[in-house]
Amino acid sequence: MGLLEGRIALVTGAARGLGAEIAKAFVEEGAGVLLTDVLEEDGAATARALGNKAAFQKHDVTNEDDWRAAVAAVKDQFGGLDILVNNAGIAEGGRIEDTSLEDFRRVTSINLDGVFLGHKHAAPLIRERAGKWEGGGAIINISSVAGLIGLGGVPAYTASKGAVRLLTKSAALEYAQNGEKIRVNSIHPAFTETPMMESTAGKLVESGLAPDAEEAKAFLTALHPIGRMGVPRDMANAAVFLASDESAFMTGSELVVDGGLSAR
Template identity: 45%
Template sequence: MARLSGKIAIVTGAGSGLGKAISETFAKEGAQVVLTDIDIEAATKVADAIGANAIALQQDVVDEARWDVIFAATADAFGAPHILVNNAGLVIPGTIEDCSLELFRKQTSVMLDGVFLGCRSAVRAMKSNDQPSSIINLSSMAALQGYSPFVAYSAAKGGVRSMTKSVALHCKEQDYPIRCNSLHPAGIDTPMVRQEAVGAGGGETPATGMIKIGELGHPNDVAALCVYLASDESRFMTAGEYPVDNGVLYKPA
């Protein structure tokens, strides 16, 4: 079933991890996908594997002018976009006592400033679309619970959570055909999570079957929800926050 047939999507941070899984799943569901990443070689490799319905573009999400280029290039390649997934991110350990201002700003620039720039560009580009459009912002369980070893990451993702609601309400108030929602994954088996050892013990997470509480999820667990929120099936859902956490948020202490 091509649930995203006729849709054009932009996915940031698409060279690996969640962005890669989301891009691949979107393409399988019929979307044409623009994969952006600061690592153009990684994004190109994923786009080439997807085939003719995908292209890769180099992007540093904190570069304001580059956002205009990305949206113009998308329109030239496929047409006006209907979907933006703000996924690009990084995580650097640091508590409130030992995180430097430089590292705090580095992380918030990518995961908060970058999401702001993406949302702004998407609203400007999508508000005249003749079919429903969707912005999906990757936040984190850290935005709902806090995460003391990663204070800057938690702060950025908390900002994404609140900004998502403001974007969604603005679009409703202006009668734009745009929904905006945030996803809040717990630990997912991606290279970034493995690198920082954020609950990343054990073997690779299987793509199917049950997962015990506390174990890492699979990137496809997030990608599947992205498909739903990107599709017109979720037309009555905006300003929402959706945990993808295997029950961790409500686990008794």
């Protein structure tokens, strides 16, 4: 039997990258999954490839009405909710002096406000079935190593990911202190092979820090003592663990999946 047999999950930003792999791993472990994203065609195709235990809903995590609709959709189509993965995020950056307030807020609205709205709108539905499982319901927030240590050149990203780390702990304490069986934990990936990493490598080239994409990736790879970048499955395995009863005694914790990057 899969680790998530009978559970129902909602994964944001699941059209591609980490979110798509997390959704796939959840389905493989027996869960039903609503994938959501702003990328409608890619999201629908990703969900279709996962078979009849998956569905897609268009959903901008910064939009409160979209959250209401996504929560209603998971209830209608799957019958409830046990696991929320707040994964949607963007990594735009630049020097602080060259960053407009609008650009700064765009990043934090997706990476931080989106996580807040996820808790606000999904937790009531998770609470309804949380008593069913030994480990209760689970909320997993995808932060970053940039939520643990500073990364120059991505001020809004780093600020938002640091805030997600502590929002996770605040929510975990709130639910636990109220006797609610909803655990909340964050995952802190290092550079991982997804479209976001490709775009980061591209920016290193654009800014003259690397001569070409290959050199840029070699530079990023060298940041990881373990000798490689992450792959989406590394993060999906961590998400399965945090979603399942295997992590029943973990809440408010940060799971660092970074090939040793932040151990230096």
